[in-house]
Amino acid sequence: MKHKNLLSAIFAAFMLIVMLCSCDIADIFAENTSDFTPDMYVHFLDVGQGDSIFIELPNGKTMLIDSGENYHGAAILSYIKDRGYDKIDYVVGTHPHSDHIGSMAYIVRNIKIGSVYMPKVATNTVMYEKLLEAVEKKNRKIQNGRAGITIARDKDRDFAARIIAPLEVDEKNLNNSSVMILLDYKDATFLFTGDAEKDELNTIKADVTADVLKVGHHGSRNANPKDFLKKVDPQIAVISCGVDNDYGHPHKETLKILSEMDCDVYRTDKDQTVTVYTDGEKLGVETGGEVIERAK
Incomplete structure (x- = not known):
C-alpha cells in the first residue's frame, strides 16, 4: 500500500x-508570431533616399503613402500588383518633395485610384504639376490633408486612419506641412510622420503613442527630438533612407535615442523592404524584401 x-x-x-x-x-x-494569422500588412518599400509605404488594410482595401523619386513608379506598381491588387483606394502624398511624390504621377496614371490626399501647399515644380494633371485626368480631386480628417474607417473591422497634422501648412518649410497619419487597428497603432520636423510636431494635439513608428525625415535629428520619440514609445521603428546618402541619414543623435528605448529598429538601407504585419493584437516583421530602387 x-x-x-x-x-x-x-x-x-x-x-x-x-x-x-x-x-x-x-x-x-x-x-511567437508564427501562431497568428495577420490580415494587415504595412510595407516600408526600399526606395533608397525617400519614402514609400504600401498598406494592405484588413478589409481588403489599400493605401499608398508617398512614392519615392521619379524613377520608382513602375517597380512600385509591380510590387502592388504582385500582391494581388489592381487599385489603390487611398493615395497620400505627405508633402511635395521629389523623394516623396516623385513617382506619384506615374502611379496615378497607371492604376485605378480612389481618394487622394495632400497638404494644401503649392509648389511650381514640373513633378508637382504632372501629379495634378494625372489626378485631374482620373476625375479625382485632391482632398486637403490636414489635422482632423479621417481617411478611412471600418467599424466592423475596427480600424481607422486619421490625419493628425498639419494644423497649418508651412510655405517656407514644406517638411513642416507633412501629412501625419495615425492608423489604428484593434490594439495595434502605426504612426506615419512624413518629414515633419520639430515645429510641426509641437502642434500635434493627438495622443501619438504607437506600436510602430515610421521614423521622421529619414532619421534626421531635426525630426526626431527625444521628447517626441518618448511620447510615441514604439515597439518597432522603421527608418527609410538610402545607402551612403549625402545627408548622413539616419543621424547618430536619432539612433542614440532609439538605442536607449525598448524598441527594434529597422532600416531600409540595411534591411531592404521592411514589412510589418498584424492581426490587430500581435506584430510580426519581415525584412529583406524587394529593393525598389534597383528596379528602375
Missing part, C-alpha cells in the same frame, strides 16, 4: 511538472 501511495505521489509530481512545462511552452508560443 505504501508503495502504491509512493508511486501515486511520484506520478502526481510528474504530471505537475508536465503541466508547468506545458504552460511555459504555451506562453512561449503565444509570443
Whole structure:
C-alpha cells in the first residue's frame, strides 16, 4: 500500500511538472508570431533616399503613402500588383518633395485610384504639376490633408486612419506641412510622420503613442527630438533612407535615442523592404524584401 501511495505521489509530481512545462511552452508560443494569422500588412518599400509605404488594410482595401523619386513608379506598381491588387483606394502624398511624390504621377496614371490626399501647399515644380494633371485626368480631386480628417474607417473591422497634422501648412518649410497619419487597428497603432520636423510636431494635439513608428525625415535629428520619440514609445521603428546618402541619414543623435528605448529598429538601407504585419493584437516583421530602387 505504501508503495502504491509512493508511486501515486511520484506520478502526481510528474504530471505537475508536465503541466508547468506545458504552460511555459504555451506562453512561449503565444509570443511567437508564427501562431497568428495577420490580415494587415504595412510595407516600408526600399526606395533608397525617400519614402514609400504600401498598406494592405484588413478589409481588403489599400493605401499608398508617398512614392519615392521619379524613377520608382513602375517597380512600385509591380510590387502592388504582385500582391494581388489592381487599385489603390487611398493615395497620400505627405508633402511635395521629389523623394516623396516623385513617382506619384506615374502611379496615378497607371492604376485605378480612389481618394487622394495632400497638404494644401503649392509648389511650381514640373513633378508637382504632372501629379495634378494625372489626378485631374482620373476625375479625382485632391482632398486637403490636414489635422482632423479621417481617411478611412471600418467599424466592423475596427480600424481607422486619421490625419493628425498639419494644423497649418508651412510655405517656407514644406517638411513642416507633412501629412501625419495615425492608423489604428484593434490594439495595434502605426504612426506615419512624413518629414515633419520639430515645429510641426509641437502642434500635434493627438495622443501619438504607437506600436510602430515610421521614423521622421529619414532619421534626421531635426525630426526626431527625444521628447517626441518618448511620447510615441514604439515597439518597432522603421527608418527609410538610402545607402551612403549625402545627408548622413539616419543621424547618430536619432539612433542614440532609439538605442536607449525598448524598441527594434529597422532600416531600409540595411534591411531592404521592411514589412510589418498584424492581426490587430500581435506584430510580426519581415525584412529583406524587394529593393525598389534597383528596379528602375
